[in-house]
Amino acid sequence: MDNLTLFESLLNCDSVEELHSATTTIARAMGFEHFLYGVQVNTSLTRPYRFILSCYPEEWRKHYDKEGYANFDPTVSHCARTSIPIIWKKEIFKGRRETRVRNEAKDCGLVSGASFSVHGGRGEAAMLSLATSRESREAQNDILATMAKAQLLTCYLHEAVQRIVLSKGPLPVKKANLTEREQECLLWAAEGKTGWEIANIVKISERTVTFHLQNAIQKLGVVNRQQAISRALSMGLIEPRTIR
Structure with missing residues (x-):
């Protein structure tokens, strides 16, 4: 099965569980043990709707949320403002808090990785992070080699989430047809x-x-x-x- 057919298979998923399983399989075939997809839909300026699909270690997810790391995680701020992918290089984790996020992520097996963003036509912003426990020049080279595929995966995954979750969930994203x-x-x-x-x-x-x-x-x-x-x-x- 070629890469495009593999990504298109995400569009045939009928549930979040199926989508999680399919994405996990694709991510691991690309050399990543972990992925996290998140989307924010600005249905409200003060209470936006958020959805997460993840196979990150559960202890890291809980710790990350408890400490409010999303407020100063440089990968999150980067993906919020641009569509250019970002590789987890040491240079982007400059400050004390950013370094803390990076070091603690490594302790949980999220050693090397990259993050990709999608900005949709309904005001939603999404990002996909792919991570591996490997830390070496070879791992970095492998990440570089998969950047194009990973960006394509991000787009297909976001499209699948829109169909399965956002258009049918408690806060549907269907764009109001204003004259x-x-x-x-x-x-x-x-x-x-x-x-x-x-x-x-x-x-x-x-x-x-x-x-x-x-x-x-x-x-x-x-x-x-x-x-x-x-x-x-x-x-x-x-x-x-x-x-x-």
């Missing part, structure tokens, strides 16, 4: 404009502005204009634009 006028009214509301001011800007009646905003509120599953603005911004439904 252009609803988006426009929300955009100006985000600028602090009143209904009367929006009506004058877009050349419609104030009652029609209210109608469009109420429709947007209903589609976004919120209860007021402020929440609608927050959710639309966090999910990338409205964004800065040049007004002519």
Whole structure:
């Protein structure tokens, strides 16, 4: 079975358990004993939805979460801001806290590895980390040799998670189908404009502005204009634009 067919098999998984098993098999075939995939969906600015799929050592996961290491793990911050993969080199773990994360990860068998990111069209951000207990120049060379495959794996895994988890879970990610006028009214509301001011800007009646905003509120599953603005911004439904 070629690599592309192997990655495409992830799209045929029907459950999280199947997806975990298939990803574990692929990661190990690529030379990694451990993987961790995480995605954050900004359905709320203060309470985003998160999902983790992992075969990391359980003791490390619990310790990592308890200590809040995600707040200063350089691989997490890197993947949050760019789509460029990052290899776990000593140079990126510069500070005292970062060094602590790295050393304790090694103690749990996460010695060498790399992290990859995906930024989706619904405002979600995901990353996949692949790790091995080997620490040698050969291990680093093997990681370099699999970078392209690992990035492809990240994309296929994210697509599978969207279908199995995000589109069917308690917080579905289905993108609200806002009309252009609803988006426009929300955009100006985000600028602090009143209904009367929006009506004058877009050349419609104030009652029609209210109608469009109420429709947007209903589609976004919120209860007021402020929440609608927050959710639309966090999910990338409205964004800065040049007004002519």
